[in-house]
Amino acid sequence: MRADSSPPPSAAGVSGREVVTAKRKWGIRLRWILLAIVGGGTPLINAFSILNIPEIPIYQICALLAAGNGGLQYALQRILRTEPLADSDAIKKWDITQLALDWAAVSLMFHYTGGAASFFLPYFLLHMILIGVLQPSRNRFYYIIGMALTTNAIALLKFIDAIWPVYPASFIPQRVREAPGFVLLVLFFFDAVLFISVLIVGRLMNRLNHIIVSFSEFRDHLEHANQRLELLNQLAKDTTSTLGFHPRLRFICRQVRKLMNVKGVAIYLLDEAANQLDLVSACGLSDQYLSKGPVHPDRSIPEIRRGCFHYIEDAAKDASLEYPEAAMKEGIVSILAVPLQARDKFIGSLRLYTVEKREFTKEDNEFLLALSGQAAVSIENARIYEFQKKQDEIKNEFIRLISHEIKAPLMAIQGILEVMAKAYVGPLTDKQRELVERMSDRIDSIMETSTGLLDMYQWESRGRVELTPVSMNEYLSKAATMYAEIAQNKNIDLKIHLPETELFVRSAEWDLDIVLNNLLSNAIKYTENGGRVLLDLYALEDKVILRIVDTGIGIRAKELAQIFDGRFRAPAAKKKDPYGRGMGLSFVKKIVESRKGKISVKSVPGKGTEFVLSFPKA
Amino acid sequence: MADPKILVIDDDPDLVEGIKIALEANGFQVETAENGTEGLEKIKAAAPDLIVMDVMMDTITEGFQLSQKLKNPDPKSEYKAYAQIPILMLTGIPQKMNMTFSPEKDEDFLPVEAFIEKPIKLDSLIDKIKQMLQTG
Numbered sequence: 001m002r003a004d005s006s007p008p009p010s011a012a013g014v015s016g017r018e019v020v021t022a023k024r025k026w027g028i029r030l031r032w033i034l035l036a037i038v039g040g041g042t043p044l045i046n047a048f049s050i051l052n053i054p055e056i057p058i059y060q061i062c063a064l065l066a067a068g069n070g071g072l073q074y075a076l077q078r079i080l081r082t083e084p085l086a087d088s089d090a091i092k093k094w095d096i097t098q099l100a101l102d103w104a105a106v107s108l109m110f111h112y113t114g115g116a117a118s119f120f121l122p123y124f125l126l127h128m129i130l131i132g133v134l135q136p137s138r139n140r141f142y143y144i145i146g147m148a149l150t151t152n153a154i155a156l157l158k159f160i161d162a163i164w165p166v167y168p169a170s171f172i173p174q175r176v177r178e179a180p181g182f183v184l185l186v187l188f189f190f191d192a193v194l195f196i197s198v199l200i201v202g203r204l205m206n207r208l209n210h211i212i213v214s215f216s217e218f219r220d221h222l223e224h225a226n227q228r229l230e231l232l233n234q235l236a237k238d239t240t241s242t243l244g245f246h247p248r249l250r251f252i253c254r255q256v257r258k259l260m261n262v263k264g265v266a267i268y269l270l271d272e273a274a275n276q277l278d279l280v281s282a283c284g285l286s287d288q289y290l291s292k293g294p295v296h297p298d299r300s301i302p303e304i305r306r307g308c309f310h311y312i313e314d315a316a317k318d319a320s321l322e323y324p325e326a327a328m329k330e331g332i333v334s335i336l337a338v339p340l341q342a343r344d345k346f347i348g349s350l351r352l353y354t355v356e357k358r359e360f361t362k363e364d365n366e367f368l369l370a371l372s373g374q375a376a377v378s379i380e381n382a383r384i385y386e387f388q389k390k391q392d393e394i395k396n397e398f399i400r401l402i403s404h405e406i407k408a409p410l411m412a413i414q415g416i417l418e419v420m421a422k423a424y425v426g427p428l429t430d431k432q433r434e435l436v437e438r439m440s441d442r443i444d445s446i447m448e449t450s451t452g453l454l455d456m457y458q459w460e461s462r463g464r465v466e467l468t469p470v471s472m473n474e475y476l477s478k479a480a481t482m483y484a485e486i487a488q489n490k491n492i493d494l495k496i497h498l499p500e501t502e503l504f505v506r507s508a509e510w511d512l513d514i515v516l517n518n519l520l521s522n523a524i525k526y527t528e529n530g531g532r533v534l535l536d537l538y539a540l541e542d543k544v545i546l547r548i549v550d551t552g553i554g555i556r557a558k559e560l561a562q563i564f565d566g567r568f569r570a571p572a573a574k575k576k577d578p579y580g581r582g583m584g585l586s587f588v589k590k591i592v593e594s595r596k597g598k599i600s601v602k603s604v605p606g607k608g609t610e611f612v613l614s615f616p617k618a
Numbered sequence: 619m620a621d622p623k624i625l626v627i628d629d630d631p632d633l634v635e636g637i638k639i640a641l642e643a644n645g646f647q648v649e650t651a652e653n654g655t656e657g658l659e660k661i662k663a664a665a666p667d668l669i670v671m672d673v674m675m676d677t678i679t680e681g682f683q684l685s686q687k688l689k690n691p692d693p694k695s696e697y698k699a700y701a702q703i704p705i706l707m708l709t710g711i712p713q714k715m716n717m718t719f720s721p722e723k724d725e726d727f728l729p730v731e732a733f734i735e736k737p738i739k740l741d742s743l744i745d746k747i748k749q750m751l752q753t754g
Contacts, residue, residue: 060645164629390686407736407737408630409630409632410634410737411630411736411737412630412632412633413632414737415632415633415635415636415637415640415738415740416632416635416636418636418640418739418740419636419639419640419740422640422643422740424639424640424643425639447737567634
């Protein structure tokens with residue numbers, strides 16, 4: 001057995017990562033846009049307004065920001081490539097670097113554009129709010145506090161001329177902007193708007209985050225449910241597939257492992273003779289664990305026989321477990337045993353192994369219940385399929401046996417009897433010759449019976465047959481040619497009447513072979529030397545009619561009534577009861593009717609017999 | 619002229635025995651072989667005038683293969699000397715009209731001069747052999 005021991009694929013956690021990544025990418029994008037605006041906007045503002053922003057420091061800030069942002073972008077790509085988790089240490093460091101860069105750039109810009117008197121105060125506000133929004137809540141809090149403190153400090157230091165005051169020519173008169181009231185008022189409004197906005201937007205963001213997370217959870221959940229349904233559906237559809245027994249079980253194991261997100265899955269099937277559960281398929285478990293031995297359903301988990309789930313929460317402590325050491329070695333903590341029942345019969349168990357104590361939800365249980373039912377039916381079907389395959393082999397062997405092993409010796413006996421009857425090995429008395437001929441007749445009839453049996457067997461057991469329009473004119477000509485020699489040997493006049501227009505019947509040629517072989521060989525056989533046999537084909541309305549008429553010994557009314565009823569009856573002595581054998585006529589009728597045809601017979605003992613076949617025109 | 623020599627190749631010794639007695643009683647010399655390999659040896663050693671062989675012997679297609687070997691049109695074939703010996707093939711194919719062999723139609727597939735279907739009647743076998751030897 002091959003055990004698949006790769007780690008189970010995780011079903012959740014993808015969408016959370018997507019959201020976090022998108023936020024950071026937006027941060028970088030916004031910074032590039034900002035750089036373009038500031039870099040391109042500064043000379044424009046200086047040219048077309050009375051504002052006079054110091055361009056050199058602004059470009060230096062822009063260069064710093066561009067280098068920083070480029071570095072951040074590169075680092076983010078690297079992290080995303082190498083780190084699978086959304087909250088790794090590398091990404092945390094990245095976040096702090098980003099905030100530090102923003103803090104430095106904003107502080108410098110604030111200073112060079114005029115501090116509290118800056119014309120760009122609304123922009124700084126907007127920037128801080130945006131950064132705050134894009135940050136996780138703790139970073140957002142520190143960043144806002146940090147920014148508020150820095151900007152306030154710069155404004156105040158500028159006001160007391162503690163740092164070299166840069167005041168680009170402004171709309172605000174110098175008198176106003178140097179008044180203490182103005183600075184305090186601006187800072188008050190600035191701080192108030194900043195904190196209130198961040199608080200409100202932060203709240204909104206938290207809620208939005210929450211909605212996004214629950215939405216993505218919901219989506220995962222739906223997808224998961226969908227996958228489960230798909231598996232059930234597939235198993236249901238699978239009932240007619242030709243997937244072999246073991247591939248089908250392996251498929252079930254792998255799918256359940258994935259959809260239930262467990263360490264391993266195994267399927268045990270009941271060996272009724274030994275009353276034990278034998279492992280037949282598994283995945284995610286080591287060979288060592290799998291070779292632990294059979295499970296005895298009555299000793300360990302009698303509930304499962306009654307169709308109940310059995311959950312072993314702690315494999316180390318549960319007394320019902322047969323191989324606790326093996327389970328511990330394998331790292332298994334919990335085992336859920338689900339019964340497999342096909343048509344209310346317990347056939348085995350599906351087992352799920354986890355490495356942690358697992359709360360199986362109501363949905364999990366419902367899924368496993370539906371799945372186990374479907375899987376059991378699927379397993380039963382696969383078993384039936386395997387069984388049928390074996391039956392086919394037996395059937396083919398049977399056909400070979402009849403056609404060769406039985407007929408070959410009969411043919412040899414027939415040859416030797418003929419040698420005796422012909423007196424090649426010395427003269428026989430009359431009685432001896434009669435007995436030899438009777439033996440020969442009986443062997444003939446056994447061979448005919450076996451041929452008929454073989455035909456019937458093959459006919460019944462063949463699959464779908466392609467029906468084609470067969471030209472009856474052509475077909476009967478061929479048949480007449482085939483039987484010409486046999487008829488000639490008995491000096492029988494074999495005639496064939498064909499219509500001028502070709503008549504077609506929808507059939508397989510083989511069907512016609514069986515029908516005609518039976519009827520025509522009987523007609524010749526039961527007609528005395530010098531008699532006549534006629535094949536007469538014509539159309540009657542929408543029917544094709546074939547009459548097979550002989551001037552033979554005929555059939556008595558009593559036998560005629562049941563001529564199509566019997567199967568292959570034991571051949572009675574030929575001379576006494578010629579039609580008693582009813583050789584294959586019930587089979588002939590069956591074939592004719594399967595092609596929507598009809599067969600009837602009329603006979604006058606001593607005068608002759610007439611079989612009439614009618615088929616719909618093709 | 620000496621009695622025509624017939625080689626009968628079939629894996630059923632009882633059938634061969636019956637045919638042998640009947641043929642000898644009708645004035646033929648008879649050699650027998652149980653399988654294709656032995657048949658080839660007998661062909662080389664005894665130079666028969668006609669070969670009667672079964673389609674299926676030890677392996678299902680042995681008769682086919684033997685006849686194909688003997689009738690190989692390749693001028694370098696080592697059996698070239700025997701290509702002229704007529705073959706009468708016994709076929710065990712059940713009587714089905716659409717499965718009848720004919721020497722014309724199946725020349726490549728089964729290059730033999732004539733067929734006779736099992737179960738065989740000794741009289742028709744003898745008639746056929748006589749007919750084939752006359753025309754050949």
